[in-house]
Amino acid sequence: MKPEKESSEKNISTEEKIKSAARIVFHQKGFAAARTRDIAEEAGINLALLNYYFRSKEKLFNIVMLETFQDFFSSIFSVFNDVDTSLEEKIEKFASNYIDLLFREPEIPLFIVNEIRNNVGELMDKINIRNSVFNSEFVKQYNKAIKEGRIRNLSFQHFMMNFMGLLIFPFIAKPLFKEINGLSDVQFNKVIEERKQLIPVWLKSIMTV
């Protein structure tokens, strides 16, 4: 009666349908505001199938959350651990790639920071971002550049906050920025597109002040 085997046979179809529907709805509304019926409707399946495949709303949510995290952070580290690029190149590439990612999935940052509050420990351990960050090629290059006096002695914490803040915050506060500046979606995107080039320049000037 119960589907215990890992991704067996062809029921992957409906199972995957539910999961990607859940992804959409959870990202959009968060855990509390998302109803299992919303997800079922989005997936075009009977409500009972959600529980049949995933046992509970919470279990489904945890899966979506974990996968979202992994997707989101793995895309970061692919750039950060490239051994063939300089620090400056990594910053440029990362800014560009990250903004493209945010164009594709603009709700993810808000989703992550929201649901991390109710979770924190358990989830973070599974991914172990801490080590991934500090063992990355990027951090090594960053520290080397400081030691060689090429950039200012600014703690990596500040650098990370700045980089993330400049990149992500406009997406998080998009409705606010649009309203305040009277921008259409197209105009907003154009402003963000400009930031692909600008943020690396700004970061460089910050690091050499």
Next chain:
Amino acid sequence: MKPEKESSEKNISTEEKIKSAARIVFHQKGFAAARTRDIAEEAGINLALLNYYFRSKEKLFNIVMLETFQDFFSSIFSVFNDVDTSLEEKIEKFASNYIDLLFREPEIPLFIVNEIRNNVGELMDKINIRNSVFNSEFVKQYNKAIKEGRIRNLSFQHFMMNFMGLLIFPFIAKPLFKEINGLSDVQFNKVIEERKQLIPVWLKSIMTV
């Protein structure tokens, strides 16, 4: 039977008790996850009183939301419209004041960016941030400085995104930053405290690149 008169008599006591409890709970959990029973318990009152004074959860929420907005943005404009300070001084003062505000009420930014998605238009009109921003002394000084060539010709949109991003994002992503950098609350606050000084310096260097 119904309390129609505006803030009459002394029922301000319980009415205010409910409202500030609602503020706490809504800020912490958002509209969907907050239960009226949570609010009643937080306020130490009978559940029915919530509906007696505020008709519905939604009406109560709208009041909290509006007041939160007004508080939050009024504290911005008090600095922005001071005619006795220079552009540079305003930036310094604003960074400092705003970070203090965020220390006191760290959940507000996330609350605002979350709940604004379901509201935007109606609410923004009531406050009319758009005009408040563009008629502010700060923007006038900003544009003047550009015209005089004292700072780079950077659109105010970018400047605002940068300023807000550098200030607010660390609070929004606090659990993430704490985890990644292995910081205690005290250590995190110390890093933020440093940013009071640093952000104005960074902004200046960005604007003169």
Next chain:
DNA sequence: AATTTTTTTAATCATTTGATTAACCAAATA
């Protein structure tokens, strides 16, 4: 003090919502 009005409470209602069940269907297997 008596009466009216306002505030508070416990009990209850109605709806929403996550989850289950039993019957039915479909596909694989024998």
Next chain:
DNA sequence: TATTTGGTTAATCAAATGATTAAAAAAATT
């Protein structure tokens, strides 16, 4: 083809939750 296994559905359940009600208590008014 018959049988078993897995997938799907409609109906239903139970708990949670926003809201109401009627009675009691407290406060204000006469």
